[in-house]
Amino acid sequence: MDISVVIPLYNEEESIPELFEWIKHVMAANHFTYEVIFINDGSTDASWKKIQEISNQSSNVRGLKFRRNYGKSAALYQGFKKAQGNVVITMDADLQDSPDEIPDFYHMIIEEGYDLVSGYKKKRYDPLSKTLPTKLFNATARKISGIHNLHDFNCGMKAYRLQVVKNIEVYGEMHRYIPYLAKNAGFSRIGEKIVHHQPRKYGNTKFGGLNRFFNGYLDLLSLWFLTQFGFKPMHVFGFLGSVMFFIGFVAILIVGATKLMAIISGLHAPLVTSSPYFYIALTMMILGTQLFMAGFIGELISRNSLNRNNYQVEDEI
Ligand code: UDP
Ligand code: MG
Numbered sequence: 001m002d003i004s005v006v007i008p009l010y011n012e013e014e015s016i017p018e019l020f021e022w023i024k025h026v027m028a029a030n031h032f033t034y035e036v037i038f039i040n041d042g043s044t045d046a047s048w049k050k051i052q053e054i055s056n057q058s059s060n061v062r063g064l065k066f067r068r069n070y071g072k073s074a075a076l077y078q079g080f081k082k083a084q085g086n087v088v089i090t091m092d093a094d095l096q097d098s099p100d101e102i103p104d105f106y107h108m109i110i111e112e113g114y115d116l117v118s119g120y121k122k123k124r125y126d127p128l129s130k131t132l133p134t135k136l137f138n139a140t141a142r143k144i145s146g147i148h149n150l151h152d153f154n155c156g157m158k159a160y161r162l163q164v165v166k167n168i169e170v171y172g173e174m175h176r177y178i179p180y181l182a183k184n185a186g187f188s189r190i191g192e193k194i195v196h197h198q199p200r201k202y203g204n205t206k207f208g209g210l211n212r213f214f215n216g217y218l219d220l221l222s223l224w225f226l227t228q229f230g231f232k233p234m235h236v237f238g239f240l241g242s243v244m245f246f247i248g249f250v251a252i253l254i255v256g257a258t259k260l261m262a263i264i265s266g267l268h269a270p271l272v273t274s275s276p277y278f279y280i281a282l283t284m285m286i287l288g289t290q291l292f293m294a295g296f297i298g299e300l301i302s303r304n305s306l307n308r309n310n311y312q313v314e315d316e317i
Helices: 016-030 047-057 072-082 099-110 128-145 162-166 174-184 211-229 233-264 276-304
Strands: 003-009 034-040 061-065 087-090 116-120 158-161 190-194
Touching: 003 016, 003 072, 003 099, 016 034, 016 047, 016 099, 034 047, 034 072, 047 061, 061 072, 072 087, 072 174, 087 099, 087 162, 099 116, 099 158, 099 190, 116 174, 128 174, 128 211, 158 162, 174 190, 174 211, 211 233, 233 276
Parallel strands: 003 034, 003 087, 034 061, 116 190
Antiparallel strands: 087 158, 116 158
16 A cells, blocks of 8 residues: 555544545545545544545545544554555644645655655744744754754644654654654654645634643653653763762862861861851752762663663664
8 A cells, every 4th residue: 555644633524525535536646545544533523424424435544533532642643553555644634734745745755765754834824823932842843853954843744654653652742743753763864845734724723822832842851851861861860960969079078178177277167057168068969869869760760661672673684
């Protein structure tokens, strides 16, 4: 099979039939063998009925229905598990992404050798309250992930080589960082393609508000931290802890030595507790020990992790 189209959807009853007709048309015109996998993420409208209807008409349609709403990442993850096509294409169900782009995405993966191609909505038809935070967000994501050629991490339309989707785990709100997840799994040929974007035809956006923005940043931070230090917590915490402890220790030696010198030379020797350096030294030593312990406990936990020996094997002879 050439292509699997994975479509996560939450209350998109109006768009589903129209979207499928459009995809069907594009696939037929290009002679692709394909499947369309609809993941109904706990919709409360007639979305599932619409999917049933089109699956009766066409054997290329597959569907999965969550009992409740789990979020776009969960939907994508399940869709990825089911996908069988050599190229997996994800797109939103709301008709903001155009199926006409599918052939170009396919060729970039198959002929130009990309592992992942991300769409780039250069001209967006969303309100400013969405586009402005997105710009900021993408700049940060580029910096942290080290994928400098992507302008639009969160674009719903992306294409993947089949191995990529089978080897990444999208959970929580991580659908915003799939290129970063792919990079961490060792898929480094990541490209971008400018896509056309349309205003939402039916319904409203499912991702509104400031929450999206803050959660997005927190996820990015935890992902960064996990990939940087997740497997070697001792290297960060142990190092910081040791440095702090050392500084505190030297400081306490100086405080003690000053006191001794004063006593020996018969000068008036104030209490060590009246020196601010004493308290600084004390705090440094305590914090240093705690950081060190945090590193050590982290190390014990990662030693017990089920994934500790999961490596990405690309080939075997
Ligand atoms: N979506 C989903 N589960 C959710 C929220 C959204 O499957 O909990 C789907 C939604 O139906 C759409 C896609 O994710 O197909 C993108 O959502 P939306 O268009 O609302 O996001 P926007 O384009 O406004 O960023
Ligand atoms: Mg949309």
